[in-house]
Amino acid sequence: MPLHLQRDLDHLHHEVLSLSGVVEEMLEKATRALFERNAHIADEVIRFDIIVDEREVQIEEECLKALALHQPVAVDLRRIATVLKVNNDLERMADLTVNLAERAKSVIEFPTFVIPPRLARMVDLTKQMVTDVLDSFVNMDSVAATRVGGMDAQVDRMNCEVIEELQKVMRERPDQVVPALHCFSASRHIERISDHAVNIADDVIYMVDGVIVRHRFTNGGEVGSSSHS
Template identity: 65%
Template sequence: MSRHLQRDLDSLHREILSLSGLVEEMIEKSIQSLFNRSFPLAEEVIAADELTDQKEVLIEEECLKMLALHQPVAVDLRRIATVMKVNNDLERIGDLTVNIAERAKCLVQYPNFEIPRRMERMVDITRKMVAGALDAFVGLDSQAAMNVRHLDDDVDTLNREIIYELQERMKASQAEIEPGLHCFSASRHIERIADHASNIAEDVIYLVEGEIVRHQPGLSS
């Protein structure tokens, strides 16, 4: 590997870590805004989206520039390709936190609406998946990445249970319909964040093992 390629890879690594930290902060604030009915926190999440978009574009441009200038092969090529994919997933997670924040703003006017208790568990697993996927990426740990993928089924199950509970509550009381729909949407957005964390984990496995595991039979996705 040339010295210039190594320098650019190191710079790219710092940029993707910076985006990761920003997105994790957005996840935390969006969840707090939802459970605490915090309009100001929701606004902070929405305002941060522009910066995540800017960082995502910058990282993609750097990746394309490196492919053109250095024409990397083997593991270096896989690393740049993986960063491009992780970059996209992080940007989409950022978008989903904005969606959660928007639902939180709507729920501010329903202070007595009870968020399903299962959602706390789903949020905890989703946080663990995002952090675990990013740690696996930094540590080039394919086993840790595989463990992240296995958690996705738990999130899917909890999401289905939450949706069923909300549907039953909306059937029983008309007053539950509007806040229930906002909560329904928030649950789906959290579930989608877990999906993107699973995607990142799959990308780590590709980077380390050189194997594409997405859509393989018998593996969660």
């Protein structure tokens, strides 16, 4: 591999890892804001959004420049293509953490509303998926990426259970309908973040093995459903 290409690939890898660290921090703070009912932390997450947007554009421009300048093939081309996709999923994850922070601020206005405990378990599993899939990207570990894909069905199931619980609250407690709807949205945002973790898992498998697994396991198979559009 030419030295200049290796340098640019290493730089892109570093930039995506740096961005992923920001997104992980946003997810941690957004969920803390929800469960600790802390509007200050929620506002911190919201302020991060413009930084992520700018960095996502910068990384995409650098990927396109590397493609034009080096015209890579085989595994080098897959690495750049993967960085482009992961970069996009990280930006979407960041948007979802901002949405989650906004829902947290809305829930804070209803101090008597009880957040379903199952939602906390769903958050823990989603954060684990995000951490594990980013580790699989760093280590170029397709086996670990496949394990992350397999966790998605559990998050989906928890999301359905949380929604059922919230619907019951809304039927029995009309005064709790508004915060329950905000919590309903929060649960959906968390579930979507797990979907993007699966997207990244799919991309890691492609980068390492050269196999496109997206959509192949949508019906509860080995890797799990993803949400690439």
